[in-house]
Amino acid sequence: MEKEIHFKIKRQQGPDAQPYWEEFKMPYAPSHNVVSALMYLREHPTNTRGEKVDPVVWDCNCMEEVCGACAMIVNGEPRQACAALIDDLEQPIELEPLTKFPLVRDLMVDRQKMFDALQQVKAWIKVDGSWDIHRHAPLVSPKVQDIRYLFSRCMTCGCCMEACPQFHEGSSFVGPAPLGQVLLHNSHPAGEYDKEERLHAVMGDGGITDCGNAQNCVKVCPKDIPLTDAIARLGRQTTAQWLRDLFTN
Amino acid sequence: MATKPKVIVVGGGLGGLWATLRIAESGFPVDLFSLFPVKRSHSCCAQGGINAVLDVKGQRDSIWQHVVDTIKGGDYLAQQPPIKNLCEAAPGIIRTYDRMGVTFSRTPEGSMDQRLFGGVKNRRTAFAGATTGQQLLYAADEQVRAFEAEGKVKKYEEWEFLSVVLDDEGTCRGITAMNLVDMKVHAFRADAVILGTGGLGLIFGRSTMSTNSTGAAASRVYQQGARFANGEFIQFHPTAMKGHDKNRLMSEACRGEGGRIWVPKTAGDTRAPNDIPEDERFFFLEEWYPAYGNTVPRDVASRAIYRVTRHMGLGLGGEDVVYLDLTHHPREFLEKRLGGILDMYQTFSGEDPYTQPIKIFPSTHYSMGGILVGYEKDGETGGMVPVHPKNHASTIGGLFACGECDSAYHGANRLGANSLLSATFSGIVAGDASVAHVKGIKKRADDTADAAYDNEKKRQDDINRKLTSPTGKENPFALHHELGELMQGHVFVERDNKGLDQAIEGLKKLRERSQSMCLDDNGTWSNQSLSWARQIQDMIVLAEVIAKGARLRDECRGSHYKAEFELKIPEGKFEGDPEFEEYKAKWKANNDKWLKATIATHADDGPEIEFKQIDTSVLPPEKPRDYR
Helix, strand or coil: CEEEEEEEEEEEECCCCCCEEEEEEEECCCEEEEHHHHHHHHHEEEEECCCCCCCCCCCCCCCCCCCCCCCCEEEEEEEEHHHCCCCCCCCCCCECCCCCCCEECEEEEEHHHHHHHHHCCCCCCCCCCCCCCCCCCCCCCCCHHHHHHHHCCCCCHHHHHHHCCCCCCCCCCCHHEEEEHHHHCCCCCCHHHHHHHHHHHHHHCCCHHHCCCCCCHHCCCCCCCCCHHHHHHHHHHHHHHHHHHHCCC | CCCCCCEEECCCCCCHHHHHHHHCCCCCCCCEEEECCHHHHHHHHCCCCECCCCCCCCCCCCCHHHHHHHHCCCCCCCCCHHHHHHHHHHHHHHHHHCCCCCCCCCCCCCEECCCCCCCCCCCEEEECCEEEEHHHHHHHHHHHHHHHHCCCCEEEEEEEEEEEEEECCCCEEEHHHHHHHHEEEEEECCEEECCCCCCCCHHHHCCCCCCCCCCCHHHHHCCCCEEEECCCCCEEEEECCCCCCCCCCCCCCCHHCCCCCEEECCCCCCCHHCCCCCHHHHHHHHHCCCHHHCCCCHHHHHHHHHHHHHHHCCCCCCCCCCEECCCCCCCCHHHHHHHHHHHHHHHHCCCCCCCCCCCEEEEEEECEECCCCCCEEECCCCEECCCCCCCCCCCCCCEEEEEHEEECCCCCCCCCCHHHHHHHHHHHHHHHHEEEEEECCCCCCCCCEEEEEEEHHHHHHHHHHHHHHCCCCCCHHHHHHHHHHCCCCCCCEEEHHHHHHHHHHHHHHHHHHCEECCCCCCCCCCHHHHHHHHHHHHHHHHHHHHHHHCCCCCCCCCCCHHHHHHCCCCCCCCCCHHHHHHHHHHHHHHHHHHHHEEEEECCCCCEEEEEECCCCCCCCCCCCCCCC
């Protein structure tokens, strides 16, 4: 028998529709990944019962694991589907949408919450303007740069949010990814000027103290970003800030 | 009280984000439209770096040399005055990114490091590991988010641009766009519109580009009357890895950091690469181009690979594949300088690039051509007037273009690490130009009759209705494969007129077939098939522009190569040798005939092409490109 790729995909026509599982089989070829296989299936959308169905809907863009679009649950694990190689996966391959974000359709979800959180924690460096002021930012030591670079590769894919037990519909916890961005921006020589503002943004309800230290976030991060280190460091910084606040008020 | 004029920016990659920033800073409201959250834009795929003369490597680098390299890299086909401004602005742009917090790679003393890239001799490329585009995109994204928080920018993400709304005089007064969740079409008023919608690599089927880089938006305004320039100039990047879904780029930084390209000297050598001794390896770029070696420009490298694989039969496994070898570097060095992409190679190929040479081949990568945009020349400096409503203006009044979808700066071939620069710079210029435009505007979008918007919306609704009520049997995804095969078969690294005629004929048929599609999804909720069906129709139209331009251009220039018309540099002869001087005279005569921009105008039965003079006043074409 010819080799096949066997998928079991959790589908849902829209946010208010009932979810259901649908199976698909397609011819095997080496070096397929989940997205390239989904591309084959959208062209040949026939399920294992021989029914022609609506093509599966999902998000993707860069296909190089840098844009963050194609995060979904592959065989129980949140990850980038483009970097999930078929040869490394047990079959049937189960695909599900991320569960912590509002569902749009099939494997597509709305991760606006994460972008809102970036606004909430003021994840930017304040500059006078986008014009040249004829000088660089202050020097950054290669050591600090190396640490900052770890965090600046966060692509807002949502895997850490999915894995975090504290981040869910009923909680106001901001989640691991935005906390990493607080550390990134606080460690820039000019970003440091607004350190307090960012710390205050994560000190209240839904802030850093809501982290339950489950350590799931680092395990699933596709970029190996040391999110728990960031949270630990921020924890110390917010405690110090709390004390400072106490004495200055 | 009258409201402030508003600008719509379409596309949230580097170009669109910078345009948005400039407009918001000037105090005008901006609506920013994107197919997806802007942070996922294709700019994040740029790896190696961004060019700017900082002269921090003791090489006496100069802005003038950057200008020369860019103009010659583009084989003189770019309008020259704006290139001057581009290179002059570059160091300031880097300083600004630095202030915005970009994690640029550092020297031991904490200042910015620079690396070598193709087509130049100086270390001029600033970089952030091997994810420079991602880092720059995020910095611009963050600055725009700060304005968004203040209510000065409104984002429409998961929206597809469908068309511009034109008034009775043919001036752009807004856009129509489709909400990609509920699939409803809306019309939006604006006093200026900027397209920063990126490249068109998907027209070639597989490319190094993101799956949304279809060129559909550019095609749509082209079909509404905007001129399209230099379509035939497509960059084929020499170092990509093959995939089912896309070809993944292995940055030019690999060559810049000392990567060596080679094949076994004997055809059909089946030994593992590490078992082949040095003297049995053919380092063809080093041998043919000793002055630049492995860092020749991309067009030169891609053709050299074809020469080796197709004409000498030395490709690995008989294919257009060669080795890119970094294994002579220590792992620690590679991890630091190229980690991001080497890890990606490992993920997708399952092979270890730290100990095994990478397997690479040329792939569609970048479109030098695009929407024709203008500029106002500065009589005093010979450059472009920095702020002027003509800068980056398309041939449709009120419509501007920036980034890869425009046709400026790169001529017939783009230099590595100039794209992040031109995307940023053109976003700045287009943003400033749109502000100058709306400040001087006499008639406002608010004064435009509702009918203009209603009619355009109806036209778009009709297209959707037609596509979702099946008229034939064509599958839009299958049509895309055919389009890709046609373009890769006949409009690729090496071209000839017979093949191009076949391509043009084939595209015509594809265009007709794309009018009778049958979608597997006719629903009204997040219907990706509908969106793709619309895009494939528009991709075919743009493919015709590319193929026709290539057919008409009977010469070799930059990325466009037809063996029949090649002017060969006499081997072993240089400036002063009579053979070389004879070659140079022929080269000049050819320039008199062909040093012109290809301008396409849309017509129902295919593009109409005319040729337009190039302003070569900055660096007159006196010296041919010569990378030996």
